[in-house]
Amino acid sequence: MTIYQGNIRKMRVSTDAEHHAQYQLPIGEQFIDMTPLLGKKLNVSFDNQINCVHCQAKTKKSFNQGYCYRCLTKLAQCDTCIIKPELCHYDAGTCREPSWGEANCLTDHYVYLANTGTIKVGITRHVSDAVSSRWLDQGATQAMAIMRVQNRLTSGLVETAMKEFIADKTNWRTMLKGQPDMVDLQQLKEDLITEIEDQLDEITEEYGFQAIDILDLPPVDIHYPVAQYPEKVKSINLDKELSFSGVLQGIKGQYWMLDGDRVINMRKYSGYYLTVETPE
Structure with a gap:
């Protein structure tokens, strides 16, 4: 497994000439190419640390998808x-x-x-x-x-x-x-x-x-990297569920779709300090 750690930002997304979406997850000083991970198992854990995406101050609660209250x-x-x-x-x-x-x-x-x-x-x-x-x-x-x-x-x-x-x-x-x-x-x-x-x-x-x-x-x-859509959407909440694992079945918008009909809005957790394990 390859281990990435750091505060995340909303996924960067671009398209190729045929308008197929390509995703990268900024984490710390690195970027995870997400599109090639379709069909692979990911392990994610939240270290209970949030830093404002603007001023980087520690904050107990994130506002507007990543800001501290002062910002x-x-x-x-x-x-x-x-x-x-x-x-x-x-x-x-x-x-x-x-x-x-x-x-x-x-x-x-x-x-x-x-x-x-x-x-x-x-x-x-x-x-x-x-x-x-x-x-x-x-x-x-x-x-x-x-x-x-x-x-x-x-x-x-x-x-x-x-x-x-x-x-x-x-x-x-x-x-x-x-x-x-x-x-x-x-x-x-x-x-x-x-x-x-x-x-x-x-x-x-x-x-x-x-x-x-x-x-x-x-x-x-526009086309998205989705192998399988969820039949009944079940949202993952990192504030309550500090870790999760699953096979990445698709990415659309700022959402990961995982097996078991689970989804997570990665943009919502901008500023969260995460550990993400991906297959080598």
Whole structure:
């Protein structure tokens, strides 16, 4: 067995030319290539130590998937407007970290549609090589950027308008239960834009015609390394179950799927100090 130890971060994920997801788990100063471990047994234990993913301070409890309480209350990336971008308050002069907001919020964003088992609307800052890491983190099997907007606030306003007709959340249990039926995202895009035409007009009237650019991009099909989906999802909780072993049967989103219908959201445990044993 090969033994890795250290604080983990959310899995890094990329895609090849055919949009097959490839995963790495950051642990300490190393990276575990996860995709080749499909079908292999893993042993994982939690050493009861959590370090904030931002300041590295020890913390008894993790907030927002890896932050200590102080960082939760101080960092702009942990503010409420990150979850609800329509509440962006940079222009009010109350941004927690204006320089961070300028670099991350006052830049182009993309509004997208995704099939994660249910159809959802979302926003992302990057669509690299036609695929956003956010789509991969959410386990989307289909996705399509439909608008480019001028900043995070505008993306939130558009998303809020669309939420009257489509969900903005991923049902992780549904996402893990199998390959969803294909959906005509292009037709859905056209239908949604028609439904919110008045709201889009109001946004451009207030923020200018450059605020929203409707895109004409094809949908992307994404493939995940899954040999077998769980029939009945059983979630592993490291705060209660300090160790587990199992055969890795698939990876989708930020979840490992193990034998016995067990799953674990690795992103949830960012900052946890783990020992991971893998076959040589």
